[in-house]
Amino acid sequence: MDMEAILMRMYEKMSESFGPQHWWPAEGPLEMMVGAVLTQNTSWRNVEKAIEGLKSRRLIDAGALCRVPFEELAQVIRPAGYYNIKARRLKNLAEFIVQRAAGDLDVLFGEETPALREALLGIKGVGPETADSILLYAAGRPVFVVDAYTHRILGRHGLISEEATYDETQSCFMDHLPQDAALYNEFHALIVRTAKTSCGKRPNCAACPLDGWPADD
DNA sequence: CACCAGGCAAGTA
């Protein structure tokens, strides 16, 4: 089996086990981007509390995030952890949107994908996973998102080396699959779902849809 | 009690 067939088989098995994932869980693109920063090394459960706090104070707004006092913002997002660093990162993100696109995400997302990715990576607090999550789940670009689960699962199943970099892992998908945002959207969501359920926690779990595969399949 | 969660930047050698 070539790499494309292997990856698509993996996708099908996960999809059959878990069904549609409906990612990203956000009401709009800015909420998605804020969530992407807040969920860095943090459980989504805690992020939801922080997002609710931001919504209730009408802070899902680039201008409002720029204007709100730092200390107030930090306290509102406290449940998401790392609140001092993340408050700074949210302000960096909001200032970027205002300065680069006059606060208008339709303008920002009018940029070509490579230029937009580089610009996002220039924001302090936005690394490769956060930038690619924004590109895929807020801007709808066909960019594959790599996270710790992705690296672990592909490594464990022998599809990449354990020492593979972010870009190498990303290329494993993007060089062998169609450039399809809907496919990448669901694929990444299913990897997270699968890892949280079993595969990322321990090897040889009977409940894991990838168990014993592709080695003995 | 320890360990982890949908990372990233900054510091050190």
Place this chain on the structure above:
DNA sequence: TACTTGCATGGT
């Protein structure tokens, strides 16, 4: 370039 460390809450 290649490691290491700090950041922090809340669930298991």
